[in-house]
Amino acid sequence: MADIRRKIYDRMLEWKRRDRGASALLIDGARRVGKSYIAEKFARSEYRSYILIDFAKAPQTIKDLFDKDADDLDLLFGKLSAYYGTPLHERDSALIFDEVQMCPSARQLVKYLVQDGRYDYIETGSLLTLKQNVRDIVIPSEEEHLEMFPLDFEEFLWALGDETTIPFLKERFDTLTPVGQALHRKIMNDFRQYMLVGGMPQAVAAYAGNKDFAQADRIKKRILNLYREDVSKFARGYESRVYAIFDEIPGQLSKKDKKYRLTSLNKKARFREYEDAFVWLSEAMIVNTCVNATDPTVGLSLSRDHTTQKCYMADTGLLVTQTFVDDSFADNRLYRDILFDKINVNEGMVMENAVAQTFRSAGHKLFFYSRADTDHRENHMEIDFLIRRDRKICPVEVKSAAYRKHSSLDKFMNKFRGRLGQGYVLYPKDVMVKDGVVHAPLYMSIFL
Structure with a gap:
């Protein structure tokens, strides 16, 4: 898809400069509105490295990490870095949780990832408030919520x-x-x-x-x-x-x-x-x-x-x-x-x-x-x-x-x-x- 300039990019920049890792950015919007595209474009331009985890396609072994390794973030980051072949740099790397509603445990872990403070986190998703997508998890308060709409x-x-x-x-x-x-x-x-x-x-x-x-x-x-x-x-x-x-x-x-x-x-x-x-x-x-x-x-x-x-x-x-x-x-x-x-x-x-x-x-x-x-x-x-x-x-x-x-x-x-x-x-x-x-x-x- 050709590069399309979106106003939400400036709001994402404002979040990065203002919060400096104190919150995760959550982009909510309809399917095909451009959430994944803008998240990856932003991470590619504004960070030294990034990892994009598409939970709609990620294997179960990756999803399981957010349960099994939740208590050992060093191990979690090491496995993600190795699987995606991407080095992570403290305060200069971003992790994108794409279609995060498909992995509720990853969203719940955001609270502790933000507290850890090493990296920035961008979540994208649709139907984020449906009961089946938030069942049995604690919604993190450390999310900065942005709604994304079709082009004006x-x-x-x-x-x-x-x-x-x-x-x-x-x-x-x-x-x-x-x-x-x-x-x-x-x-x-x-x-x-x-x-x-x-x-x-x-x-x-x-x-x-x-x-x-x-x-x-x-x-x-x-x-x-x-x-x-x-x-x-x-x-x-x-x-x-x-x-x-x-x-x-x-x-x-x-x-x-x-x-x-x-x-x-x-x-x-x-x-x-x-x-x-x-x-x-x-x-x-x-x-x-x-x-x-x-x-x-x-x-x-x-x-x-x-x-x-x-x-x-x-x-x-x-x-x-x-x-x-x-x-x-x-x-x-x-x-x-x-x-x-x-x-x-x-x-x-x-x-x-x-x-x-x-x-x-x-x-x-x-x-x-x-x-x-x-x-x-x-x-x-x-x-x-x-x-x-x-x-x-x-x-x-x-x-x-x-x-x-x-x-x-x-x-x-x-x-x-x-x-x-x-x-x-x-x-x-x-x-x-x-x-x-x-x-x-x-x-x-x-x-x-």
């Missing part, structure tokens, strides 16, 4: 060789200055490509070479198949419910309000019956769950209602492929519609998913606001996202270029007047401020 729009542009656009856009966003028609059209075209390809590193690398959507689509189908295989392995006992929720995501997002309705799976379905399935998909970081904050004046987390939620795909490119997963690339209408700016409900689904993905990558937890009141229409409101910005809650609406009004946003701002920050509309047009609401292009969601 800036990283996607880096992969295409563009390192100047985002700094320029940041200045325009900060000053609320229009980008200009010609440049806006070009960047929206880039953002449409980003929505279609997504941010999974293998798909981006395949596309960056010669703009081959078909090759990227084939890679994304393989990733979706891998996720389905993981369900059968790690969601035993409720895998049918996980499959049902996962397969229905495109259909749910294509609806006007995007809320996940379990009655589409079974008219008698109840949230408590499917709760474990939603949690599994969220912990696998395959989806981004967005929950209803019923009273944003008391804090988003304090008023969340998990029974009313939206379920976005963690990667928008995977959503595009999943929507027509049984069709060939040539038959996937979303590619044509989005590339040629045909506004329809499907494009709205993809745009909103891309904003959700951007917000999660930026560290936001996802919340929305929904209140139904058929008797008093002035109280009926739907706000796509609520985010914290400058210590205040900011409502965000995602709109198509054809929209004419934002009545829910206006009602929300009036209802909670004085308690909110800036209101935003993200849409496919250039920067504009109207009636106190900041209208910004979709690609500027990266700055919120």
Whole structure:
């Protein structure tokens, strides 16, 4: 895979310089998001030597070392050095525990490895909080936890060789200055490509070479198949419910309000019956769950209602492929519609998913606001996202270029007047401020 620059690398550098061996770095993320690649790239560049132990492939004799030799670290290090043919240098070597969930005893030993202090440790994994992956072990408190997400729009542009656009856009966003028609059209075209390809590193690398959507689509189908295989392995006992929720995501997002309705799976379905399935998909970081904050004046987390939620795909490119997963690339209408700016409900689904993905990558937890009141229409409101910005809650609406009004946003701002920050509309047009609401292009969601 071609070298792809990732922002998480700088955060890893910060950890190394700050902690100096006082903690192990744990990188959590979905399968195929690039955890192993970035861990090895970092160790190769920042240390004199490193050993990568892939617990998905390591022989049982290596896994057994973390039980049998746990009391003799000198012997443990000597055996690992000999097996992998790599000398270890005190305070200048790293050990990578790749897919650490496959060897719980190695994760438990991290506490004592960190206390020993000779080397640095980088753990990577998926499904790290599943009961079967932490059963009978004590989770070490000496872990610095980093979440890794698919590439954001800036990283996607880096992969295409563009390192100047985002700094320029940041200045325009900060000053609320229009980008200009010609440049806006070009960047929206880039953002449409980003929505279609997504941010999974293998798909981006395949596309960056010669703009081959078909090759990227084939890679994304393989990733979706891998996720389905993981369900059968790690969601035993409720895998049918996980499959049902996962397969229905495109259909749910294509609806006007995007809320996940379990009655589409079974008219008698109840949230408590499917709760474990939603949690599994969220912990696998395959989806981004967005929950209803019923009273944003008391804090988003304090008023969340998990029974009313939206379920976005963690990667928008995977959503595009999943929507027509049984069709060939040539038959996937979303590619044509989005590339040629045909506004329809499907494009709205993809745009909103891309904003959700951007917000999660930026560290936001996802919340929305929904209140139904058929008797008093002035109280009926739907706000796509609520985010914290400058210590205040900011409502965000995602709109198509054809929209004419934002009545829910206006009602929300009036209802909670004085308690909110800036209101935003993200849409496919250039920067504009109207009636106190900041209208910004979709690609500027990266700055919120």
